Amino acid sequence: MSTSLRNNGAAFLALSAAALLVAGLGLALFWAPEDADQGISQKIFYVHVPVALTSYAAFFWAAWKALRLLWKGGERYDLESYTAVHMGVIFGVLTLVTGSIWAKVSWGHWWVWSERQLTLFLILFLFYSAYFMLRYSTDPGPRRSRTSAVYALFGVALIPVSFMAIRLAEGLIHPVVFKRSGPDMDGTMFVTFCVCLAAMLALAGGLYLLELSGKRADASLRELRERLA
Amino acid sequence: MSTGEKYLWAAYLVLFAAVLLYVVLIALKVGRLERELAELARATRDRSEGARG
Numbered sequence: 001m002s003t004s005l006r007n008n009g010a011a012f013l014a015l016s017a018a019a020l021l022v023a024g025l026g027l028a029l030f031w032a033p034e035d036a037d038q039g040i041s042q043k044i045f046y047v048h049v050p051v052a053l054t055s056y057a058a059f060f061w062a063a064w065k066a067l068r069l070l071w072k073g074g075e076r077y078d079l080e081s082y083t084a085v086h087m088g089v090i091f092g093v094l095t096l097v098t099g100s101i102w103a104k105v106s107w108g109h110w111w112v113w114s115e116r117q118l119t120l121f122l123i124l125f126l127f128y129s130a131y132f133m134l135r136y137s138t139d140p141g142p143r144r145s146r147t148s149a150v151y152a153l154f155g156v157a158l159i160p161v162s163f164m165a166i167r168l169a170e171g172l173i174h175p176v177v178f179k180r181s182g183p184d185m186d187g188t189m190f191v192t193f194c195v196c197l198a199a200m201l202a203l204a205g206g207l208y209l210l211e212l213s214g215k216r217a218d219a220s221l222r223e224l225r226e227r228l229a
Numbered sequence: 230m231s232t233g234e235k236y237l238w239a240a241y242l243v244l245f246a247a248v249l250l251y252v253v254l255i256a257l258k259v260g261r262l263e264r265e266l267a268e269l270a271r272a273t274r275d276r277s278e279g280a281r282g
Contacts, residue, residue, distance in 0.1 A: 040234055043237050044236065044240040047241060047244055090251070093247075094243065097243050098240045098244070101236050101243070102236070102240065214255065214258050217262050221262065221265050221269065224269055228269065228276070
């Protein structure tokens with residue numbers, strides 16, 4: 001992707017994210033009905049679930065780029081995979097924080113260790129956080145790129161486990177919203193959720209392209225400095 | 230404001246604060262890149278003037 005196209009893409013995604021976030025917030029607060037059981041606090045769902053799904057999407061994207069690196073080679077995939085992991089971890093932090101706030105108001109606790117869904121997401125998050133330690137413990141070069149790519153690919157295997165844990169676990173208190181029969185919510189809630197999910201994906205996409213531009217500029221500057229030295 | 234509303238706003242504010250923090254960090258990074266680029270441009274200029282002189 002050329003630099004101008006990427007910058008235009010980042011600007012388009014940033015504007016889309018801003019418009020969709022405002023729309024999503026408006027729909028969540030003023031249009032979507034209050035949950036009969038949880039009341040207004042259920043509206044945290046419109047932030048928490050899209051943020052979590054965006055985090056999964058970023059990790060999938062990192063794995064895809066890692067696979068392309070191992071398959072075809074090319075240093076650009078290393079930087080793209082690294083940036084996607086970076087985004088996934090940021091959205092992972094947001095998932096854990098918004099989830100804890102929702103847990104406190106709904107269950108009376110900030111964290112429940114017996115919930116496999118929560119614990120598995122935490123494991124996934126810590127696994128990808130360790131990616132940075134692995135990456136910066138080796139010198140830059142093809143070896144580091146390949147090791148990081150293999151690690152990013154391994155991590156993606158944890159995502160279906162984390163996602164399915166909620167369906168496999170017994171006696172849990174974490175709600176199941178998406179079932180085989182479809183989403184367990186009314187039409188207005190589902191539309192609001194879709195707008196919020198699109199907003200988070202656009203936000204993550206915009207930040208990903210912005211971060212990638214920054215990292216590429218950094219790498220080019222480093223190369224120039226070395227040549228001039 | 231009910232307890233539920235307080236927690237709801239807290240969750241939304243966390244997202245807003247994270248985006249704001251990210252924008253600040255990106256702005257700092259752009260500033261650093263700009264300074265380094267100016268430094269490199271100066272070094273290149275000095276080098277080419279030295280070669281000419």
